[in-house]
Amino acid sequence: MKAKVYVTLKAGVLDPQGQAVSHTLGRLGFEEVKDVRIGKYVELELDETDEARARERITEMCKQLIANTVIEDFRIETVAG
Numbered sequence: 733m734k735a736k737v738y739v740t741l742k743a744g745v746l747d748p749q750g751q752a753v754s755h756t757l758g759r760l761g762f763e764e765v766k767d768v769r770i771g772k773y774v775e776l777e778l779d780e781t782d783e784a785r786a787r788e789r790i791t792e793m794c795k796q797l798i799a800n801t802v803i804e805d806f807r808i809e810t811v812a813g
């Protein structure tokens with residue numbers, strides 16, 4: 733089973749990297765950009781066929797290593813196959 737994990741900063745957490753990209757886009761002529769938030773994207777391939785078990789394991793991986801749950805949220809998408 734394959735999984736996609738999206739990690740983003742929680743609302744209200746300052747994103748200096750996103751602000752830098754936003755300002756630079758404005759200077760490049762993309763004035764319509766109002767805000768940018770930078771996150772992480774992780775792909776995992778698991779030797780697991782049970783989706784519920786896979787989600788449980790990935791959630792633990794995120795909590796222990798992939799995401800800093802104090803300042804980040806994560807979302808998991810699983811893809812069979």
